[in-house]
Amino acid sequence: MPMPEFRSLVSPFDVLLWAFIGLLLTIGGTFVEASIPIPVWPFNLESVSTYSLGVSYQVGAVLLVGCLGGKNAGVLSQVAYLILGLSGFQIFAHGGGLGYFQEPSFGYLLGFVPGAWLCGYLAFRTPLKLETLGLSCLGGLAAIHLVGLIYLGLLSLLRIIPQAWWSAAWQYSLQPLLGQLVVVCAVAVVSLISRRLLFY
Numbered sequence: 001m002p003m004p005e006f007r008s009l010v011s012p013f014d015v016l017l018w019a020f021i022g023l024l025l026t027i028g029g030t031f032v033e034a035s036i037p038i039p040v041w042p043f044n045l046e047s048v049s050t051y052s053l054g055v056s057y058q059v060g061a062v063l064l065v066g067c068l069g070g071k072n073a074g075v076l077s078q079v080a081y082l083i084l085g086l087s088g089f090q091i092f093a094h095g096g097g098l099g100y101f102q103e104p105s106f107g108y109l110l111g112f113v114p115g116a117w118l119c120g121y122l123a124f125r126t127p128l129k130l131e132t133l134g135l136s137c138l139g140g141l142a143a144i145h146l147v148g149l150i151y152l153g154l155l156s157l158l159r160i161i162p163q164a165w166w167s168a169a170w171q172y173s174l175q176p177l178l179g180q181l182v183v184v185c186a187v188a189v190v191s192l193i194s195r196r197l198l199f200y
Helices: 012-030 058-069 071-086 098-102 106-123 130-157 165-197
Strands: 033-038 049-056
Touching (some): 049 165, 058 106, 058 165, 071 098, 098 106, 106 130, 130 165
């Protein structure tokens, strides 16, 4: 017998509110570098340094809105993000506008839509647990990378990018993956705490 789907939100207003929050988080996360604090012994506040993960919080924001707002809010936030960026607003990592279609990273931006949907769908499929949220984030991340890799293949086939597909895949998927996995762990923990505080 399949598990019942837990409804994430009860009204269209809630969906729109979370979509707006997700849009703002995604825009803000694009320009904030992800890092972790590294305490040095003997511990004091001045001895804490930070270590860059080599990625921004952008993907984390996409997954967070899915975990907190559900699949519909996740999709709406990312569709709005793409529309704003392609309209010319400088909210993508390297600018914006219709010319962004030729950027190798644009496929990953397209992957935000199915990634947010899958993450939001899985996050509310079963009772609230850290493992469920972690797996939903991993599913969303996998969807983002799958779409990104397919788009890279298309750009490589059409000779729009100068580098070979495997070289682009290494640069845009494999190199940032470790940092993104650390962000995924943080998103799962933040989502669990937030949903318990919000009583749903």
